[in-house]
Amino acid sequence: MILENKNIHFVGIGGSGMNPIASVLVDMGYKISGSDIKENIHTLLLKDKGVQIFYGHDVSNIRTAEIVVISAAIKANNVELKGAINHNLPILKRAEMLSYIMDQHNIRLAVAGTHGKTTVTSFISHYLCSIGRKPTYIIGAPLKNTTIASQYGQKDFCVAEADESDRSFLFLNPNIIVITNIEEEHMDQFKDIKDILDAFNNFIKRLDKNNNLLIVNGDNENIKKLNVKGKKVITYGFNNNNTVQAKNLIQTDGRKSFDVYVDGELIASQVKLNIPGKHNIENCLTVFALAKNFNLSYSDVVKSFQTFEGASRRFHKAGEVNDIMIFDDYAHHPTEIKSTLEAAKEYNRRIIAIFQPHRYSRFAAFQKDFVTSLSVADKVFFTEVYAAGEDPGNVKAIDILPMFEKNKAEFIPIVSNIPPKVAEIAKAGDLIITLGAGDVTFVSKEIVQILNMKKVDN
Numbered sequence: 162m163i164l165e166n167k168n169i170h171f172v173g174i175g176g177s178g179m180n181p182i183a184s185v186l187v188d189m190g191y192k193i194s195g196s197d198i199k200e201n202i203h204t205l206l207l208k209d210k211g212v213q214i215f216y217g218h219d220v221s222n223i224r225t226a227e228i229v230v231i232s233a234a235i236k237a238n239n240v241e242l243k244g245a246i247n248h249n250l251p252i253l254k255r256a257e258m259l260s261y262i263m264d265q266h267n268i269r270l271a272v273a274g275t276h277g278k279t280t281v282t283s284f285i286s287h288y289l290c291s292i293g294r295k296p297t298y299i300i301g302a303p304l305k306n307t308t309i310a311s312q313y314g315q316k317d318f319c320v321a322e323a324d325e326s327d328r329s330f331l332f333l334n335p336n337i338i339v340i341t342n343i344e345e346e347h348m349d350q351f352k353d354i355k356d357i358l359d360a361f362n363n364f365i366k367r368l369d370k371n372n373n374l375l376i377v378n379g380d381n382e383n384i385k386k387l388n389v390k391g392k393k394v395i396t397y398g399f400n401n402n403n404t405v406q407a408k409n410l411i412q413t414d415g416r417k418s419f420d421v422y423v424d425g426e427l428i429a430s431q432v433k434l435n436i437p438g439k440h441n442i443e444n445c446l447t448v449f450a451l452a453k454n455f456n457l458s459y460s461d462v463v464k465s466f467q468t469f470e471g472a473s474r475r476f477h478k479a480g481e482v483n484d485i486m487i488f489d490d491y492a493h494h495p496t497e498i499k500s501t502l503e504a505a506k507e508y509n510r511r512i513i514a515i516f517q518p519h520r521y522s523r524f525a526a527f528q529k530d531f532v533t534s535l536s537v538a539d540k541v542f543f544t545e546v547y548a549a550g551e552d553p554g555n556v557k558a559i560d561i562l563p564m565f566e567k568n569k570a571e572f573i574p575i576v577s578n579i580p581p582k583v584a585e586i587a588k589a590g591d592l593i594i595t596l597g598a599g600d601v602t603f604v605s606k607e608i609v610q611i612l613n614m615k616k617v618d619n
Contacts, residue, residue: 169258170226171195172241174214175204178324179232181299181311182258183207188313189262196222196241206309220244227251230258233327234550256329259299259321264334266297266319270451271333273323273364274341274378276497280436280444281341283472286312286320288448291465292457296320302491305470305477326350328360336369337454339376339447343383346494349522349551354383362388376450378443379403395453397446405449407442412507417442421449421459428459436471438504474602476504480609482616484589486510489605493519493598495530501596502537510592514538515579515604517597518546521556532564538594540586541570542579547599576600580607587612 171183174195180203183193187210196215197204204214215222220240223229229245232255236242245252253261263269272282279301286298287306296318303310323330323338326347343354343361351357365375365387377384379396380403397405409420411431419442421429428449434441448462471477474491481487486508492501498516505512514535518524524531524546535541545558559572573579587593587608595605 167227168192168194168225169228169230170223170241171230172218172235172239173197173232174207174212175199175201176232176234177203177301177310178255179230180204180207181301182230182255182262183212184210184309184311185262185297185299185313186258187212189265194222194226223248223250228253230255233329236550254329254332256324256332260332260334262297262299263319263321266316268318268337269333269335270318270320270337270339271323271330271335272321272339272341272447273325273330273361274339275325275344275346276494276500277341277440277444278322278324279472279491280441280475281339281447282320282322284445284448284469285339285451287469288451288462288465289318289320291468292461294318300472302473302475304472306468308473310473323364325357325360325364330364331360331367333364334367334369336372337374337376337451338365338368339450340378340384340387341444341447342378342381342496343387344494344496345526346523348526349520358383358386365389365392368392374454376447376454380443393454395450397450398443405446405453407446410439410442416507421446423449423453423459429463432463432466434466435469436476437507438476438500440500440504441471476501477605479605480612482609482612485587485612486592487605487609487612488592488594489602490594490596491598491602492596494523495527495534498531498596499534499537501594502534505592505594506537508592510590511540511588512538513540513583513587513591513593514542515583515593515595515601516541516543517576517595517599517601518543518558519598520549521546521551521553524558525554525556528561529564532561536565536569541565542573542583543570544572544576544579544601545574547597547601549599576604579604580611584608584611584615 175197194213208214228251272278282300289296295314297314299321300310375392375394380398396403406422407419418431418433477489479487490501492498595601
């Protein structure tokens with residue numbers, strides 16, 4: 162596959178899926194270059210590691226490349242991709258390069274599922290680091306503890322997210338698979354839920370035949386439909402039939418505590434996490450499942466939670482001004498939005514949600530579900546759809562406005578007009594949260610700035 166000393170060029174190197182892989186390859190000793198439309202924090206960090214970064218796409222950017230890596234976001238008419246084809250350069254998809262990295266390790270753990278992949282990968286990676294195992298990890302967002310999304314460690318463990326959105330997880334060769342949940346999503350790529358389940362079944366078939374483990378959410382109805390015959394399975398969740406179970410959830414001081422049972426035996430009492438939400442209690446159970454498989458200390462699992470702050474853009478606190486809390490979250494599917502807003506409710510505050518739909522295909526498929534999920538908040542502001550390269554067709558975000566109860570929601574088409582509007586109505590005791598995978602993330606920071614300026618003026 163790849164020989165030592167090859168020059169590898171990434172088209173779209175600043176993307177959340179590309180930059181962690183490029184960073185690991187630098188640490189493995191490869192010479193890396195890459196291009197992207199504009200500068201971001203990821204390109205700057207890679208530049209600091211010696212990566213040659215080009216801004217804008219041009220065929221001259223690949224002049225020294227011997228291998229070209231592309232993500233699913235790169236279109237067929239990209240000049241660098243076309244140049245690589247014309248020069249007969251090997252062209253690898255992002256997942257193929259990820260597979261190459263994972264294959265260099267003894268234990269190859271892939272985290273798959275419709276929701277929660279980044280958080281679960283972060284939980285597991287942080288835990289392994291905390292017990293001194295020095296894993297290689299590749300995550301779709303930086304760990305808040307370290308501010309980095311990847312690490313090249315020892316050849317023991319490699320932990321990575323496995324992306325089902327374009328079926329690229331079928332390039333991977335794991336011997337441990339975690340599946341968090343399965344729902345309808347990416348319906349521009351899949352025909353129906355059966356098509357999605359077929360893809361996950363094909364992914365399970367890629368497990369090592371002799372040394373394998375499936376850690377799956379035993380409460381998810383679609384996961385129960387998967388073919389796991391011949392695989393070692395550990396289930397987790399809230400229901401009684403799971404191998405690893407969270408029970409006795411108690412709300413105290415804005416956080417839930419819970420007990421953990423393994424094989425019906427209490428192994429940890431009144432565990433608390435630093436991140437809110439029932440869904441994160443579910444996510445953390447995957448770490449207990451991993452510890453069970455390798456006969457590792459459960460107390461070390463609990464200890465690792467004490468220093469785990471989560472992943473970037475997952476209930477990230479942007480600031481607090483005059484008792485107004487401002488958060489930002491990547492949630493962009495109705496289920497994720499509902500879970501995030503329910504977690505916000507744990508703070509016992511008025512919730513103001515700011516939502517930017519992401520992709521026209523997703524918005525068109527789940528309009529009513531978005532309204533239901535967003536309605537968990539007390540007040541909703543939403544903006545026009547973030548296209549992410551898609552053609553809008555006849556889809557318009559304002560179409561869902563009549564679906565909300567009266568005075569619940571307000572449509573503000575231009576993102577930059579939202580911060581002053583929200584800052585104007587915000588009052589002490591409120592919790593403001595931005596939701597979406599697009600540029601809505603900047604809104605939270607702008608609201609903090611406006612509120613701080615108002616504080617000075619007063």
